[in-house]
Amino acid sequence: MSDRYDFKILQEKWPSRWSQSGLFKTSENRSKPKFYCLDFFPYPSGHGLSVGHLRNYVPTDVISRLKRMQGFNVLHPMGWDAFGLPAENYALKMGVHPTDTTAKNAANYRRQMDLVACSYDWDREINSTDPEYYRWTQWFFLLLHKRGLAYQAKGSQWWCPSCRTILANEQVEQGLCWRCESEVTKKDLTQWYFKITSYSERLIDDLKTVDWPENIKKMQENWIGKKIGAEVTPEHPFVEMLTHPDNKTIVEEYVADSKKKSEIDRLSAEKEKTGVPLGSFAINPFNDEKIPLYIGDYVLSSYGTGAVMAVPAHDERDFAFAKKYHLPIRQVIAAKGDEEKPFSEAFTEYGVLIESGEFSGETSECAIQKMCSWLEMKNLGKRKVNYKFRDWLISRQRYWGAPIPIIHCDFCGSVPVPEKELPVILPKVISKVDSWVKANCPNCGKSANRETDTMDGFACSSWYFLRFLDPKLKSFAFDREKASYWLPVDLYVGGAEHAVMHLLYARFWTKVMADEGLIPFNEPFARLRNQGMLLASDGQKMSKSKGNVITPDEMVEKFGPDTLRAFILFLGTFELEVAWSDDGIKGMHRFVNRVFDIVQEFPGGPNSAEGEKADELTRWIHKTVKVVTRDLESFSFNTCLARLMEFVNALSDFAKDPNIAETKLWREAIETLLRLLAPIAPFLTEELWERIGYKDSVHKETWPTWKEELLQENIAVVPVQVNGKLRDQVRIPVNFSDDDVRKECLKSERIVKYISGKTIVKFIHIPKRMVSFVVK
RNA sequence: GCCGGGGUGGUGAAACUGGCAAACACGUAAGAUUCAGGAUCUUAUGCCUGUAAUGGGUUUAGGGGUUCAAGUCCCCUCCUCGGCACCA
Known part of the structure; x- marks a missing residue:
């Protein structure tokens, strides 16, 4: 047997033994506490994994292995969120069906994950494009429909010309499509929506109950955008109704003109505000004055009622508008103590009310409350909560998705497909097939048409964490008894880019399921962590077009899985972005080799160790166990490796002393080292564990514990x-x-x-x- | 503009409730080993200064403050990354 660390031999030797003994299969032994450790549901792309993906998968794997050693029943599954455009586009171009591409890509991902020893329980692998999976996605659609949470509406929505489909609000970032970064435009179409807005309050409130990064919680809160104000009747001034006949022509021209302008122009904050008078007036209930009504392009039709009371003196936009059209600007708020100061631009801060009748002298904060009460008392208006949040638009004009289980009947309208007819299976051919579209109305039996739009891919990922509990279950989407044992997910890890997409949608579905009584919890993910991005060594994003992608395959080939895993963890702070370093990984390789050499050369002996040096080594052992455990649990993987390196450096010194190296205490030291390192470097530690004389796997060992009194000096x-x-x-x-x-x-x-x-x-x-x- | 994260050596970074700043690595330099290259080992390494020692000074974007003590707390300024952005 070689006495050098030869990772290639170890890669041959161990995986088959591990799978034979079923080491990483999830047991359903309910006497143990459970730990559900989940990665974000990946889309298996044709490019395969880069080392960047490992910043997600290695940490969750390390935690899963740690928890197993700590005696938890661990569920650590993997599956594929495989509906999506690349496979469809590839199919159109190359004539390969997405089912085949998807299977191939998923198999490649799985091969790469195995390569770096991710300990997934592959018996639970799932694929969202499997009809046995998406039948339940469709079932959930019907549940939402039944509960009045799925509806059709016509409206102006974001359209990505490159993906050729409508997108939800959350899927547009800075005017660009989240997936392909094309500029989006607006389009009017009748679409399906999920009424996520009726869960706004709970989606905000329940954030308090989860252990998530503060910034993600904040982003969700801002996205929902709750604000309280007063709504004053009339509640909805339709332009036509309020337009005075004399102004009809110019108003119509203006509306037509505005529609022609590009979205980008309209969205720009710097753009000059325009509008035309409607020729009619409203009465200000507070002072009975007539206020001219205008139609303008800077008022958002989608927020609140789509109509606002302009306050030119105290809002920059209203100020600019009033100046342009020579409207009166009346100051009613002033800075405290500065009430007489002349005024040349909009004063937008809170202050003290002036020239406001009975409200003069009040602070802004008080005046808002008093004026709302005044309106409510006189029955002229009421307090109103507004949200920026919009309903989730789920129709996609694409083939490769889960069909929306609806049949459009000329007589009965949109009729849900009956549950027992699920799944509505995608036609084999990528185009609208008449024979597929034609169907009988489940209601009246007359001939009708299927809905041809598919569901947003985020529908599939809104419930997948439940499918892993029993992925082959025929009778339902998930086993309810198992759900109450395993869920919520204890640790959820993925990129921060899903802050307001997947994470919001999955929370919404979970709440709907809870309301239906299917599950006994309200939040799916108890603890969330986001890994930072891994940049190429040139500091740029890794991308195929830049040719700077580093794959796990090439790194494993050069350094082996143990070194690669340890290096990914050591590279930088878990949450922060960091650049790859070719030199750095060599350093980690040195460390792995040093561990191999020292354990191999000094396996310990029967003597007992005494004296100051023995006490010192004992302290080292206990201190290392303590800090390594603490670092792993707090996601400080880089310092965890640093502690292990210090420990090995110290051991190198101790080893020089035969009074230490040939003792039982030394043996305890190296066994502790191997246990602590086992979740990180599974091959290295397993091999050494065998070489120092154990028959059974190091991965079945229990995690070491420390005695506080033994680390005191x-x-x-x-x-x-x-x-x-x-x-x-x-x-x-x-x-x-x-x-x-x-x-x-x-x-x-x-x-x-x-x-x-x-x-x-x-x-x-x-x-x-x-x-x-x-x-x- | 608003919200949130950052700013520490040549580089990646550490530093728990304020308590030795720069742990652990990378890189670099010198030495050992080697035919050579590589690998490995030893030593040094924030900066300035130096009479060379158990020396002195100085340093966490910049400025001010609290404290015996500040990377950490408070105030102001600058830079940077991410999210939202005509939401009245």
Whole structure:
């Protein structure tokens, strides 16, 4: 047997043994506590995985392995969110059916995940494009429909010309399509929506109950955009109704004109605001004054009622508009104490009301409340909560998706496909096939047409975490009893780019399921963490077109899976973006080899170790167990590796001493090292575990624990400051009183040098940390 | 504009409730080994200064403050990345 670390031999040797013993199969042994560790549902792209993806999959794998060793029942599954455009476009271009591309790509992902030893339970692999999967996506559509949460409406919506489909609001980022980054335009179409807005309150409130990164919670909150104001009758001024006959022509021209302008122009904040008078007036209920009505392009039709009371003196946009059209600008709020100050631009801050009748003198905050109450009292209006949030548009004008299970009947309207007829299976051919579209109305039996739009892919990922519990179950989407055991997901890891898409949609579906009584929880993901992006060594994003992609395949070939895994963890702070380093991975390879050599060369012996050095090694063992455990649990993978490196550096020193290296204590040290390293470097540790004499797998070992009392030292080396400057380090027994410490410090010449001839004004002693003299 | 994250050596980064700034690596330099290259090992490495030692000074974007003590807390300014953006 080779006495060098040869990862290629280990890669041959171990995987078959592991799969034979079923090491990573999830057990349903309910006597253990459970841990559900999940990755975001990946789309298996034709490019395969890059090392960047491993920043997601390696940490979750390490945590899963840690939790297994800690005695948890771990569910760590993987599956494929495989509906989507690339496969469809590829099919159109190359004539290969998406089913085949999808299967091929998924198999490749799985091969690469195996390559880096991800310990998924592959018996639970799922694929959203499998009819046995999407039948349940369709079932959930029907559930939403039944509960009045799915509806059709015509409206102006985002259209991506490159993807040739409508998108939901969340899927447009800075005017660009989230997937292909094309500029989006608007289009009017009748579309299916899910009424996610009726869950706005709960989607905000329940954020308090989850352990998620603050910024993701904030993004969701901002996206929902709750705001309280007053709504004053009339509630909806339709343009035609309110247009005075004399102004009809110019208003119509204006509306036609605005429609021609591109979305980009209309959205620009700097653009000059335009509008035309309707020729009619509204009455301000507060002072009975006539207010001219205008139609303008800077008021959003989709927010609130689509009509606003302009306040030119206190809003920059209204100010600009009023100036342009010579409308009166009346100041009613002033800065406190500055009420007489002349006024030349919009004053948008809160202040004190002036010239506002009975409300004059009130602060803005109070006035808002009082004026709302005043309106409500007089029955002229009421407090109103508004949200920026829009309903989720789910129709996609694409082939490769889950068909919306609806039949359009001329007589009965849109009729849901009966549950027992699910799944509505996609036609084999990528085009509208008459024989597929034609169907009988489930209601009246007359001939009717199927809905040809498919569902947004985010529908598939809104419930997939339930399917893993029992992926082959025929009778329902998931096993309800298992759901109450396994869920919610204990740890969920993926990229921050899904902050307001997938994560919001999945939360919404979960709440609907809870309302239906299907599940006993309201939030699907208890703890969420986002990995940072991995850039190429040139600091740019890895992309095929730039030719800077690094694959796990080439790195495993060069350094093996253990080194690659450890390096991915060591590379940088988990949440932050970091650039790949070719030199860095060599350093990690050195470390892995050092571990191999030291364990191999010094397997320990029967002697017992005594004395100061033995105590020191004992402290090292316990301290390392403590910090490594803490670091893994807090996602500080980089410092975790640093601790393990320090430990190995220290062991290298200890090994030089035969009074240590041939003892049982040394044996304990290397066994502890192997256990701690097992989740990170599964091949290396398994091989060494065998070589030091164990028959069974290191991955079945229990996670080491530490004894707090064994990491205490009797003597602490404490820094001593004089007037804030470090002057010496003094060895102080930990049980010394403040006075003893003071005396001990004053024995140091280096300290006395700075104190002599002066008086000690203050003496501070923080045990084991710091001594500080203040002298004058 | 608003919201959120950042700014620490040549590089990636550490630093728990304020308590030795720069752990752990990479890189670099010198030495050992080697026919050579590579690999490995040892030592040094924030900056300035130096009488060379157990020396002195200085340093966490910039400025001010609180404190015996500040990367960490408070105030102001600058830069940067991400999200939202005519939401009245």
